[in-house]
Amino acid sequence: GLLIGLSQFIPETVDKRIKLSLHLPINEEGIVLKMVGIGTTVVLLIFVLLFAVIYGWSLVYFPVEIVNKTALSLIPWFLSGLAAYFLSSFVILEPIWKYRILYLITGGAFITLFFKSNVSGSYQPAILPLLICVLMLSISSLFSIYRFRKGEM
Template sequence: MNRMILYKEWLKTRWFLLAAFLVLAAGTFYMGLSLSKTVQFNGADKLWEVLVSKETVLLETLKYLPLAVGGLLAVVQFFPETARKRLKLTLHLPYPQGRMMAMMYGYGLAALTILFLLQATVLTVSLRHYFVTELVVRIMVTAAVWYLAGYAAYIWVAAVCLEPTWRMRVVVIVLLAALVRLLFLSGVPESYNGILPWLVLYVLCGQVLIFHSVARFKEGLQD
């Protein structure tokens, strides 16, 4: 049954995952090209100078990509469940409902993790070519918040898709907007170092929103 659920999720998301992979790859390639051209025309020492003296980590062009990928994956995966009333059928399968939902969004989180890890690895390797470890760590720790925004978007948008009433949908959307605002509040490198573990915990706790929406769906609440 587990394999069947995963296969169902794969069928729903495979084209989107391919598109997301291509978009992330294109973004990463563009970033790499941009870096190499800057080095070619201005020298790597200019980039070092910018990294050390300015409030930038050079990758700002990519900062909203994980957010978009996370949010859209949730739409692709969960919107058909409610729009075509499949969720009612899914929840009536002879399988524990909680586990079913955990499998579904666990699949999504795993897919996002693979995509994000791939991009972060390629970026780290590329950056390591130009910069010392200390600067690369600084860049990637700063970028960790952007990836966290991707997970947050996935979880909150999934909850919005599964939520049966518009009133609660608006509440969850408002919370997501505030969370995204918080995650992109500062452009100062490493400014989230202290709060990052708490934000990770908060985003992980956000998974209860998915179960909350499903429970309300099961109760038959609707507009």
């Protein structure tokens, strides 16, 4: 998720192409949400393919009970990839450097929540709250774009 976010948004900010996109006679929020939506689709496609391969290949060698517990253990890791993608877009599109650093530190601390336990199935009660947090992160780029549009640097 992080690599896709970096490869998608760094060229937009380094070459100031995002500024051109935001000056089009189209809704700025819509443009950014479409960009994030495309990246999210790519990340989800990669995760679904990885999950299918791991799940299918594990069924060949292990009983269904173990494979299902493993699948539950993989979900927080995939959610952390989505969170890393959303946070990378949030940090990279942020025009103010002190906010970038603050968001980077906060985002790094948030990502560690997905890797606190290595006990199989330990994240099962936390999957829904983590999913809600990741869904809320999906619109975080709009805050950076708002400041970018206002001209704050």
